Amino acid sequence: MSFEKPPVVIDNGSFSIKAGFACDNHPVSIFRTIVGRPNYLHGSYGKEYYDVYIGDDAAVRVEDLELSHPVVCGRIVHWDNMERIWHHIFYRELKAAPEDRAVILGCAPTTPMQEKIKCCEIFFEALNSPALCIQPQSVLSLYGSGFTNGICVDLGYDTTDIVPIFEGGLVNYAHIQTGLAGNQISDYIKQQLNDRNLGHVIKTVEDIERIKQDCLYVTECCAVTRKEYSKKYKLPSGEEIDISLEAFMAAELMFQPDLVKGYKTNYVPLHEAVVNSALKCDSELRTQLYDAIVPCGGLAMVPCITKRLADEIENMVGRPVTVLSSSEAYAISWLGGATFAGLPDANKMWVQKKQYEDYGPKIIRNKFL
Numbered sequence: 001m002s003f004e005k006p007p008v009v010i011d012n013g014s015f016s017i018k019a020g021f022a023c024d025n026h027p028v029s030i031f032r033t034i035v036g037r038p039n040y041l042h043g044s045y046g047k048e049y050y051d052v053y054i055g056d057d058a059a060v061r062v063e064d065l066e067l068s069h070p071v072v073c074g075r076i077v078h079w080d081n082m083e084r085i086w087h088h089i090f091y092r093e094l095k096a097a098p099e100d101r102a103v104i105l106g107c108a109p110t111t112p113m114q115e116k117i118k119c120c121e122i123f124f125e126a127l128n129s130p131a132l133c134i135q136p137q138s139v140l141s142l143y144g145s146g147f148t149n150g151i152c153v154d155l156g157y158d159t160t161d162i163v164p165i166f167e168g169g170l171v172n173y174a175h176i177q178t179g180l181a182g183n184q185i186s187d188y189i190k191q192q193l194n195d196r197n198l199g200h201v202i203k204t205v206e207d208i209e210r211i212k213q214d215c216l217y218v219t220e221c222c223a224v225t226r227k228e229y230s231k232k233y234k235l236p237s238g239e240e241i242d243i244s245l246e247a248f249m250a251a252e253l254m255f256q257p258d259l260v261k262g263y264k265t266n267y268v269p270l271h272e273a274v275v276n277s278a279l280k281c282d283s284e285l286r287t288q289l290y291d292a293i294v295p296c297g298g299l300a301m302v303p304c305i306t307k308r309l310a311d312e313i314e315n316m317v318g319r320p321v322t323v324l325s326s327s328e329a330y331a332i333s334w335l336g337g338a339t340f341a342g343l344p345d346a347n348k349m350w351v352q353k354k355q356y357e358d359y360g361p362k363i364i365r366n367k368f369l
Contacts, residue, residue: 003102003131009337010089011106011137014071015157015182015298017055018334019089021096022104022341027334029093031055035081036065054088062204073158074108076115083122090127098123102131102350104337109136109154109163109170116368117361124356131350134368135340136170137333138163141296143343144336145324149285150292151274153309154333155254155299157182160270162277164289174280180257180267182299185212185250188260192246201235215247218255218304220311251302255312271312278317290321300329 006023013033020028036058038050058065070081090098103123107116116134123129138152138161148168154161160178164171186208193201202208215231231247232240253260257267268276278289293313295306310323326332340346348367355363 005096005100007102007104007131007133007341008090008094008096008098009104009106009334009341010086011140011331011334011337012071012076012108013137013156014069014074014159017071017085017089018331019093020334020338021094022338024338025335026328027331029089030331031093032059033069033071033085034058035068035070035078035084036061037068039064039066041066052084054085054092059204059206074110074156074161076118079118079122083126086122086127098127098129101129102133103129104133104135104341106137106140106333106337107134108159109138109161109172109175111136113365113368117364120351120356120361120364124353129353131352133340133346133350135337135349136163137296139165139168139170140333140336140340141294142168142292142336143339144296144332144334145292145294145326147292147294149288150294151277151289153270153274153293153295153300155181155295155297157298160254160273160297160299162273164277164281164285166281166285166288171281174277176268176273176277178254178268178270178273179265180253182212182297184267185216185253185299188253189246189250192249193243198241201233201241211243211246212250212298213301215243216251216302217247218251218302218308219248220304220307251305254299254305255308269312271309271316274309274313275316290317290319293321293323294332295323295325296329296332298330300326300332 006021009022011018016030017033018027018030032055036053068078068081070078076082090096120132123132141152142150142165149166152163158181160181162176164174190202193199211233215233231244233243234240249260254270257265278286306323306325310321313321351363351367
């Protein structure tokens, strides 16, 4: 299916949302998936005029706003706010009319059919989009890496999803969640700093995200001295604090959660989850799956995580594996959407507005099952 103008690609994330045009090689806009309203309203919306802040505009006014997170654990939980964000993407971020643009929407692998139907309802009836294609973020991440077979390791903010992909389709019965994601790592860092009476360092979510981005690292071997991997964090005041322990242990949580926490947790170590997911698949597929393990999401940007993951998996399975690394792992799902838009075989995956008007939810179930 060819369109007069390049489709818009939107990657719906729990922490951040990425949007841009399929003709580009990078998202035009990346911002927080939050909507903020003045906290003096106390939920009494609609009785008086007020400003609504979206994304980073809401994040910088966190003390004055009541924040809503429309996407939680990959599921859309507040549809009015989600619609506001999509509207904001078209008119403020991309400056494009939605009635002129087909849309590729990346969703979580666990998204139920009713949620996909609701997405179609908003895009076709409220935004008047001419066509829509909903694809799992895990599949798009494989496309963004140039593969149709492999294992997607989606290291998100709310969930970590391990999903095998075969011939561009989810192997749903082998899907595993580790129970530990960016949110739990943030909580661990915050707790450790509080225990050291350094809680004043963390004033907003952005502060702890900055620590994760600047200081977090994974060692190829955990038997290193603190001196070799000293990490300091510079406060806005100019003061430097030593966070070597937090930077090391927080990332190590992904591989040795019970050891770091000091008690039995329900978290699945990352490498064990990948191997267990592959073992659920047919033995004939495992070679192809192990040859394309694709980490994506914000935590996939942690230095050395791909090398450590490859070493741990190889120690478990006794054979070489390929864990792909990317300097844009945080946006690889979006890049996959842009790639998918140009594939000839993708034509049959679009739902056109006229088809939706003629057949309703039935056509959505047929296309996006």
